[in-house]
Amino acid sequence: MYEEDLSLTELDYDVFLELEHELNKDFAWRTVAKYLVENSSANNLSSTFSDRWIHRLETNIRASPAKTLLMDLENGFQVGQLCKILEDCKLNDALYILHGPVDLEIIEQPNANGRSYKLAxxxxxxxxxxxxxLPVPKFQWFHGNIELQNEKSSTLSILITNFDQEGEYRCKVEQYTRNGMLLREKSSEHVSLSIKPIPPEITLHPLSAEVKINEDHTLSCQVKPDPTxxxxxxxxNELLKEKTQNTLQLINFQSQNEGKYRCVVSNGCGLSTPTAWSTLTVQHPTEKALYKIALLIGNCQYESHNKLYKPVADVEEIKKQLKKIDFHVECLRDATLAEMKDAIKKFSKKLKEGVYGFFMFAGHGFELHEPFLMPIDTPELYLTKDAISKDEILQCALARNPALLVVVLDMCLTTPDKKSNKAIYDEKPEIIKYKCNDNLLVAYSTCKYHKSFESKKTPLGIYTTELTKHITERIPVKVLFDRVRSSVRQYNRKQTNEQMPAVECVLSKRYCLTDPVITTRFQHVLNLK
Incomplete structure (x- = not known):
């Protein structure tokens, strides 16, 4: 190591040659030259250092750029000054030639403050x-005693992809002479890494399906890759022995294979995730409709009772959904008693054997011996004659024995207040008879003596919101309305327990609202106006 105040002219010739060789590598001389130009005025260096001077270094044909630069620095520069320049320029190999070795020291441990890591x-x-x-330290990271390939910088950054990466990490720091001989080495303190256990993530659940008798069927689930x-x-809920693959083969499907299936996926951490249930049923022959018609009534603007906000929007949305599955739809908004009765009469006339009928009412209603639908002109103190009973609708609509009649009543089924409306209790109930030939389903948005609610959070009523999710599914109508009932009850567990939908069903066949229409020859009879 040379003294700092030694003039550059006093350097040994072989040291001068080493410096020249090192500064010519990778244009290191240019880094020193630019440093001198940029700092000449600030450090009172010679005005010789300029862009023109750099150009002279580059074009001197009598000597290399590095030799020319060193020769220019010999006039007035000391070893200490050149060392400072080389240090600032981070030319450590050149600095080592003048300065000599500096003991290896780890100045920042990877586990500062005894830190360990728990990652996912x-x-x-x-x-x-x-x-x-000096020489400049070189780095090599290890996982346990295993050398990590290509991890040779002072920073280790690795993506955690599997549990095998748990363990201890450390860095070995080494110094080598210029001819490649190991001079010194030290190992850092280790860092502990533990990986948070996470359950398997299912990306594709097995699907429900209808399967033909004697056909093969496969259920499958997909999970984010994990070798464990x-x-x-x-x-x-019964374990299927030896069914331990991500697919389940059902050969020669029979009625006893009907049921709910799911797969439970577990990983090496002992955590498990079940798939959603998939329901497999026997595929039955598809029914067909002569034609399909619907009457939808939504009442909001009541004259003597609280105004509602969702029914009109409800029936408009159901109208759109029914049209997708080939229903001819008539929609009434804010209808009076006379208008409702007239529309029901016209609707019923279009029903006949082979026809599917769909009737929906959304608005105010009440229960007194049976459900009653309230027109917008229902007086404040009303009698049953001011409303339309469910049985009155069924008597009219079932008279011609349609293949299927679905009636949806989205309304309250609470009883009238006995104190304020005593007269309605004094009425003698009218007995209305109708004939049902296993062709009827009646769905209620709530059960007897309970309320039905609107939600400010949704653009549609609660019941209609769930109905629109299923109404165009190719599933039997009983299954459809059971799903709606389940969805509403699930919603209401978070809101209120008062609205509890109900379904009455007497169907002999697996009718679906999506069943195909046989013909369009009856188009001229479908105008309900």
Missing amino acids: IGDTLKIVCKASG LKYQWYKD
């Missing part, structure tokens, strides 16, 4: 080891 799959482990010394995954299939 998908997180990134990032740790740093800093060291000083294990699978177990269940049918109706």
Whole structure:
């Protein structure tokens, strides 16, 4: 190591040649030259250092750029000044020639403050080891005793992709002479990494389906890749022995194979995730309709009772959905008693054997011996004659024995107040008879003596919101309205327990609202106006 106040002219010739060789590598001389130009005025250096001077270094044909630069610095520069320049320019190999070795020292441990890491799959482990010394330290990271390929910088950054990456990480820091001989080495303190256990993530659940008798069917689930995954299939909560793949083969499907299936996926951490249930049923022959018609009534603007906000929007949305499955739809908004009766009469006349009929009312209603639908002109103190009973609708609509009649009543089924409306209790109930030939389903948005609600959070009523999710599904109408009932009850567990939908069903066949229409020859009879 040379003294700092030694003039550059006093350097040994072989040291001068080493410096020249090092500064000519990778244009290191240019880094020094630009440093001198940029700092000449600030450090009172010679005005010789300029862009023109750099050009002279580059074009001198008598000597290399590095030799020319060193020769220019010999006039007035000392070893200490050149060392400072080389240090600022981070030309450590050149600095080592003048300065000599500096002991290796780890100045920042990767586990500063004794820190350990607990990360999840998908997180990134990032740790740093800093060291000083001359020759410049080189880094190599290890996981346990295993050398991590290509991890040779002071910072280790790795993506956590599997549980095998748990363990201890450390960095080995080494100094080498210019001819490649190991001079010194030190190991950092280790860092502990543990990986948070996470359950398997299912990306594709097995699907429900209707399967033909004697056909083969496959259920499958997909999970984010993990070599430790294990699978177990269940049918109706009973373990299926030896069914431990991500697919379940059902050969020669029979009625006894009907049921609910799911797969439970577990990983090496002992955590498991079940798939959603998939329901498999025997595929039955598709029914067909002669034609399909619907009458929808939505009442909001009541004259003597609280105004409602959703019914008109409800029936408009149901109208759109029914049209998708080939229903001819008549929609009434804010209808009076006379208008409702007239529309029901016209609707019923279009029903006949082979026809599917769909009737929906959304508005105010009440229960007194049976459900009653309230027109917008229902007086404040009303009698049953001021409303329309469910049985009156059924008597009219079932008279011609349609293949299917679905009646949806989205209304309250509470009883009238006995104190304020005593007269309605003094009425003698009218007995209305009708004949039902296993062709009827009646769905209620709530059960007897309970309220039905609107929600400010949704553009449609609660019941209609759930109905629109299922009404165009190719499923039997009983299954459809059971799903709606279940959805509303699930919603109301979070809101109120008062609205509890109900379904009455007497169907002999697996009718679906999506069943195809046989012919369009009856188009001229479908005008309900």
